[in-house]
Amino acid sequence: MRPFSYRAPATLAEAVAALADGGPGARPLAGGTSLYDLMKLGVEAPSAVVDIGRLPELAGFDTAGPEELVFGAGASMADVAEDAVLRADYPALAESLAKAASPQVRNMATVGGNLLQRTRCGYFRGGPAFDCAKRRPGSGCAARGGLDRGHAVLGTSDACTAAYPGDWAVALLAFDARLDLYGPRGARTIALADLHRGPADAPHEEHTLGAGELVVRIRVPTAPAGRGSVYHKVRDRESFAFALASAAVALTLDERGRVAHCRVALGGVATRPWRAEAAERAVVGGPLTEEAAVRAGEAAFADARPGAHNAFKVRLGARVVARALRTAAERAAGRAVA
Amino acid sequence: MTDTATRPEHGPSAGDPLEVAFAVNGTAVRAAVDVRESLLDVLRERLALTGAKKGCDHGQCGTCTVLVDGRRVLACLTLAVQARGRAVTTVEGLAAPDGTPHPLQQAFIDHDALQCGYCTPGQIMSALACVAEGHAGDDEEIREYLSGNLCRCGAYPGIVAAVRDYADSARSTEG
Ligand SMILES: Cc1cc2nc3c(=O)[nH]c(=O)nc-3n(C[C@H](O)[C@H](O)[C@H](O)COP(=O)(O)OP(=O)(O)OC[C@H]3O[C@@H](n4cnc5c(N)ncnc54)[C@H](O)[C@@H]3O)c2cc1C
Ligand code: FES
Ligand code: FES
Numbered sequence: 001m002r003p004f005s006y007r008a009p010a011t012l013a014e015a016v017a018a019l020a021d022g023g024p025g026a027r028p029l030a031g032g033t034s035l036y037d038l039m040k041l042g043v044e045a046p047s048a049v050v051d052i053g054r055l056p057e058l059a060g061f062d063t064a065g066p067e068e069l070v071f072g073a074g075a076s077m078a079d080v081a082e083d084a085v086l087r088a089d090y091p092a093l094a095e096s097l098a099k100a101a102s103p104q105v106r107n108m109a110t111v112g113g114n115l116l117q118r119t120r121c122g123y124f125r126g127g128p129a130f131d132c133a134k135r136r137p138g139s140g141c142a143a144r145g146g147l148d149r150g151h152a153v154l155g156t157s158d159a160c161t162a163a164y165p166g167d168w169a170v171a172l173l174a175f176d177a178r179l180d181l182y183g184p185r186g187a188r189t190i191a192l193a194d195l196h197r198g199p200a201d202a203p204h205e206e207h208t209l210g211a212g213e214l215v216v217r218i219r220v221p222t223a224p225a226g227r228g229s230v231y232h233k234v235r236d237r238e239s240f241a242f243a244l245a246s247a248a249v250a251l252t253l254d255e256r257g258r259v260a261h262c263r264v265a266l267g268g269v270a271t272r273p274w275r276a277e278a279a280e281r282a283v284v285g286g287p288l289t290e291e292a293a294v295r296a297g298e299a300a301f302a303d304a305r306p307g308a309h310n311a312f313k314v315r316l317g318a319r320v321v322a323r324a325l326r327t328a329a330e331r332a333a334g335r336a337v338a
Numbered sequence: 339m340t341d342t343a344t345r346p347e348h349g350p351s352a353g354d355p356l357e358v359a360f361a362v363n364g365t366a367v368r369a370a371v372d373v374r375e376s377l378l379d380v381l382r383e384r385l386a387l388t389g390a391k392k393g394c395d396h397g398q399c400g401t402c403t404v405l406v407d408g409r410r411v412l413a414c415l416t417l418a419v420q421a422r423g424r425a426v427t428t429v430e431g432l433a434a435p436d437g438t439p440h441p442l443q444q445a446f447i448d449h450d451a452l453q454c455g456y457c458t459p460g461q462i463m464s465a466l467a468c469v470a471e472g473h474a475g476d477d478e479e480i481r482e483y484l485s486g487n488l489c490r491c492g493a494y495p496g497i498v499a500a501v502r503d504y505a506d507s508a509r510s511t512e513g
Contacts, residue, residue: 003353006373006419033415036376037396049373053420078409102486103473104464105397107409108416239485 001039008051012182012216015052019212020184022048028214029053030074030113033105038118042127043135057216058112069093071218073112077168078103080111091331092229092248093220096171099233102240112215114168115179115195116207120242121162122147133159133203148307150244153314154270156305160203163268164196165242170267171231173275174250177220183213192218196272225250225261228332232324233267234316243268245317247276247300247324251283253332259283264325266300269317276300279321288329290322297321360421362387363431371418378402378413381428389429389459393488400487401460404428410467429459432466442466442504449500453491461487465501474505 005022009015019026025047029035032053038044052058058074063085071080080086081097101109123130123142131140143151143161152163169192177192195207209215229250235241246267254260262284266274282296297318304314355370362385369384376395381387381404393399395414402413405427432440439447442462452458464487468474473483480501481494489497 001374004373006356006417008419008422029417029420032417032420033397033412036415036417039374040395051417051420102397102400103468103471103483104400104403104410104412104486105415108411239482 001042002045002047004046005048006051007048008054010055012055012057012214015050015055016183016212016214018048018050019214022046022050022212024211026050026212030058031076031109033101033109034113034117038125041125043118043125052214053110058110058214061111063090065222067222069220069222071111071220073215073217074110076107077101077109077111077114078106081106088227090175090220090226090229092171092174092226092231092250092328093168095231096167096233096246096248099231099239100167111168111218114166115172115192115215115218116209117166118206119162120165121151124162133199134162134206135204137202137204143307145308147309149309150242151307151310152269152271153301153304153306153310153317154266154274155198156271156307157199157201157203159201160199160271161307162199162203162271164270164272164274165268166273167231167233167243167246167267169196169273170246170265171229171248172218172220173265173273174229174248174263175220175223175226177218179218180216181209181213182216183210185210185213187216192273193275198271223250225252225263225332228252228328230324230327230331232320232327234320245269245313245320247317247321249321249324249328251288251325251328251332253288253329257287257333258285259288259329262325264296264300264321266317266321269301269304269313276321278302279325283325288325290326293322293325294318296325356419358419358422360423361425363427364425369418373417373419375418376414377404377416377418377421377426380418381413381426387428387430390463391456391459393456393460398488399457399460400464401457403460403463403487405463405467408467408470410464427463429462432462440466441507442469442500445500445504446497449496449503450493451496451500452489452493457487457489457491457493461489461497465497465504469501469505469508474501477502480505 027046061071061075063069086094130142151161233246248265251262252260262280264276264279279296279300282299359368391401393401397415468483
């Protein structure tokens with residue numbers, strides 16, 4: 001591991017100054033569960049580490065709202081996952097965290113850092129032995145013609161097919177979440193939907209934050225669709241594994257049981273948190289029958305481009321969407337909340 | 339091992355040792371660490387506390403689990419400098435001063451909850467927190483909330499039985 005300087009500033013303003021001071025090689029460290037891991041692998045090699053783990057401005061969260069839920073970027077995944085309001089009124093958000101990683105990782109990791117974790121592609125993590133356009137722009141992609149079972153089938157480009165691994169951003173995408181940022185140029189707010197970039201021809205550009213800019217908090221407008229929401233995640237083992245395919249659904253039903261509002265977002269199958277608008281259109285206006293759910297699942301994957309070993313994700317993903325839609329509808333109707 | 343000359347431009351220079359003070363098993367410690375060092379390496383290599391084990395060094399196996407301010411975390415993914423001012427508890431801190439094993443350690447013995455024992459310190463630290471968190475209601479919940487601790491020997495049935503036994507007696511002594 002390359003040596004780096006280490007600072008632990010006491011305030012947000014000092015942290016932003018320290019990041020600016022550290023230049024392009026500076027990285028904020030929150031829980032460290034992604035950054036330190038990648039530093040050990042030689043994939044990340046910051047020259048300056050700015051520890052934001054104890055900044056008061058990033059701490060805590062508030063789900064009492066009337067208008068919005070507010071999550072400090074430094075709140076731990078474990079604390080947010082256990083929140084009683086979230087579990088009752090926004091189960092998709094709580095489930096996306098509870099089904100992620102392990103209790104130890106959730107205690108360390110923050111909900112801000114979670115959004116910016118990097119892909120688990122084995123060739124990206126494998127280091128210099130493999131070509132990777134995320135690690136070395138323009139160097140090609142070892143996953144082409146390699147083991148791409150875990151890779152994305154949506155939003156891929158010729159340069160990169162690595163899947164976005166996180167769960168929480170996928171659930172947030174079903175709820176119009178916004179991010180308050182603070183950086184050298186001051187404060188601004190962006191939609192979560194605008195945080196992540198697809199690979200296109202620059203897979204190393206993964207997000208839209210400016211240099212030295214920090215996520216301060218995540219805000220979610222309160223929504224009746226919260227109760228009719230679910231995060232359904234399928235993995236290789238029952239716990240402590242990344243998603244092969246996941247779906248976050250949030251919906252409301254009208255008084256006759258027809259879908260009034262519906263959001264569908266996908267994880268494990270796409271290069272970024274993926275909104276499946278075709279699936280939403282397929283169910284809005286009608287009752288959420290099994291047939292409607294299956295049709296919506298298929299619509300979500302109509303544009304899928306599988307690689308050599310991940311074609312199974314198309315059918316699996318469609319079924320995950322269908323199941324999530326049905327569960328969300330049951331919850332919205334007040335039945336069988338699992 | 340470090341090259342202090344390469345990056346003189348920024349702050350406390352990269353490569354300089356950093357003093358870090360924290361408590362381990364109730365005793366204050368102070369160590370000059372390389373910022374790159376993990377809490378796990380400092381516990382094992384500098385403080386001779388070899389209870390916490392290094393399995394994967396990447397957060398995937400749980401055998402390095404310790405408590406920091408009472409919460410279970412992975413010592414391999416914690417920079418030692420992140421522990422400054424914190425109270426760290428390792429498996430060495432569990433037994434009574436006269437050497438009597440902690441009731442959870444005793445339950446592991448009673449239920450034969452190990453074979454090679456490599457994962458055991460991590461299992462025990464994780465299980466202790468799992469019970470304290472209230473996540474040991476039944477076997478299914480115990481399995482889910484101990485899923486961050488792998489056992490290559492497959493001693494899971496004994497581990498679940500030991501944790502259930504300890505959780506039941508901890509609940510009954512609470513009243
Ligand atoms: C074994 C293992 C299994 C896992 N399984 C899952 C899983 O199933 N699902 C899942 O979703 N995740 C999973 N994770 C990933 C884990 O959830 C993330 O590593 C974690 O959420 C990252 O948060 P952190 O606070 O530790 O971030 P850090 O590692 O500190 O930071 C991550 C990145 O974000 C940047 N960053 C951090 N905070 C901010 C901020 N406030 N503003 C701007 N930039 C910031 C850092 O510079 C870094 O680039 C797993 C991790 C491990 C090790
Ligand atoms: S050694 Fe820390 S999780 Fe494996
Ligand atoms: S007892 Fe051998 S790894 Fe668990």
